[in-house]
Amino acid sequence: MAETVTLTVARYRPERESEPTEQSYEVPFRKDWVVLDALNYIKDRLDGSLSFRWSCRMGVCGSCGMSVNGQPKLTCASFLSDALPGPIRVEPLRFFPVVRDLVVDITDFMRKLKKVKPWVVREEEKPLSEGEYLQTPDQLDAYKQFSMCINCMLCYSACPIYGLEPSFIGPAAIALAQRYNMDSRDQGAAERLDILSEHDGIWQCTFVGECSKVCPKNVDPAGAIQRYKLAGTAHWFKTLLPLGTR
Amino acid sequence: MSAAPRYTTYHPRWYRRRVSVWWWLESSAYTGFVVRESTSVFVALFALVILWQLRALAQGPEAYARVLARLHTPPWLAFHAVALLFVLFHSVTWFNLAPKAMVLRLGGKKVPDRLIQGMNYAAWLALSAAVAFILVRR
Numbered sequence: 028m029a030e031t032v033t034l035t036v037a038r039y040r041p042e043r044e045s046e047p048t049e050q051s052y053e054v055p056f057r058k059d060w061v062v063l064d065a066l067n068y069i070k071d072r073l074d075g076s077l078s079f080r081w082s083c084r085m086g087v088c089g090s091c092g093m094s095v096n097g098q099p100k101l102t103c104a105s106f107l108s109d110a111l112p113g114p115i116r117v118e119p120l121r122f123f124p125v126v127r128d129l130v131v132d133i134t135d136f137m138r139k140l141k142k143v144k145p146w147v148v149r150e151e152e153k154p155l156s157e158g159e160y161l162q163t164p165d166q167l168d169a170y171k172q173f174s175m176c177i178n179c180m181l182c183y184s185a186c187p188i189y190g191l192e193p194s195f196i197g198p199a200a201i202a203l204a205q206r207y208n209m210d211s212r213d214q215g216a217a218e219r220l221d222i223l224s225e226h227d228g229i230w231q232c233t234f235v236g237e238c239s240k241v242c243p244k245n246v247d248p249a250g251a252i253q254r255y256k257l258a259g260t261a262h263w264f265k266t267l268l269p270l271g272t273r
Numbered sequence: 274m275s276a277a278p279r280y281t282t283y284h285p286r287w288y289r290r291r292v293s294v295w296w297w298l299e300s301s302a303y304t305g306f307v308v309r310e311s312t313s314v315f316v317a318l319f320a321l322v323i324l325w326q327l328r329a330l331a332q333g334p335e336a337y338a339r340v341l342a343r344l345h346t347p348p349w350l351a352f353h354a355v356a357l358l359f360v361l362f363h364s365v366t367w368f369n370l371a372p373k374a375m376v377l378r379l380g381g382k383k384v385p386d387r388l389i390q391g392m393n394y395a396a397w398l399a400l401s402a403a404v405a406f407i408l409v410r411r
Contacts, residue, residue, distance in 0.1 A: 237303070
């Protein structure tokens with residue numbers, strides 16, 4: 028088995044370069060190493076100037092998403108052994124502006140996420156003395172899948188619609204809106220519908236389906252969007268009826 | 274640290290890569306998607322031809338016979354052969370995505386995707402059989 032493996036890493040140093048270049052590093056090959064381990068080896072031993080984001084090393088924080096051999100991946104969950112013989116190409120997440128090396132700017136996603144009100148919305152909060160909002164296991168099951176999202180943005184990086192139309196609100200934000208819409212304790216569905224049914228919402232999606240394929244948590248944002256289209260259309264038909272809602 | 278820091282909150286030197294017009298050739302999934310989207314033109318044309326036939330039918334037997342004669346010419350037969358292929362392709366992709374959009378819950382449990390797909394295919398088969406039955410009986 029190979030003793031070393033080459034990583035071809037995208038570099039972008041805005042104070043020196045006007046566009047990204049690449050740099051190759053030879054790192055030891057270890058069976059239990061993931062791409063993030065190799066990047067940390069480079070940072071610690073070979074080149075301290077390489078910049079990248081990471082935190083938990085266990086697929087929970089969603090910070091270390093990068094493009095590995097052209098596919099959006101969590102680098103903490105991409106084994107070197109799956110990408111042999113190399114060289115392994117590591118680039119910043121596609122469709123996001125690059126700040127430096129492998130670090131992308133995520134302001135756009137953060138702004139969109141906030142727009143869909145990803146929290147339990149109540150028309151009226153009940154007083155604390157009345158206790159918690161109770162929920163059965165079946166009610167939890169209705170939205171649990173969507174609540175697994177770790178905001179890693181791999182789905183945005185896999186979505187050509189987001190690349191071509193950056194105003195698209197995007198897979199994860201819609202999946203998270205669904206997470207709260209389907210929560211039995213939430214009453215904010217109507218508020219979210221206004222944001223999601225406008226031009227940059229669900230109707231931008233033409234169901235490429237790649238967002239669900241790259242999702243490391245099996246959230247299935249593509250499914251969430253298609254379900255929302257159905258719900259949005261049903262709601263629109265109801266507004267046409269004489270005794271319809273709104 | 275440099276005396277004059279270059280970074281600000283809105284750094285002007287972020288690098289934005291332009292999406293190539295050939296993005297859809299970058300992966301087989303993207304290519305499949307673009308093929309699906311662009312072949313829907315044939316489905317639309319197919320629907321227009323049916324409307325054209327209906328209009329002729331409403332105009333009387335002679336008009337309908339004229340349209341039928343036209344449709345029996347080689348270019349139209351070729352069009353229908355291609356359109357049939359794409360209509361079938363779109364029916365299959367549509368039924369396969371049905372469980373994504375339609376999530377039914379019975380007694381608190383999610384109805385399995387296969388069952389929803391199966392019900393769609395079964396309805397398709399039943400309707401096709403009914404149409405075939407009417408055609409054969411004539």
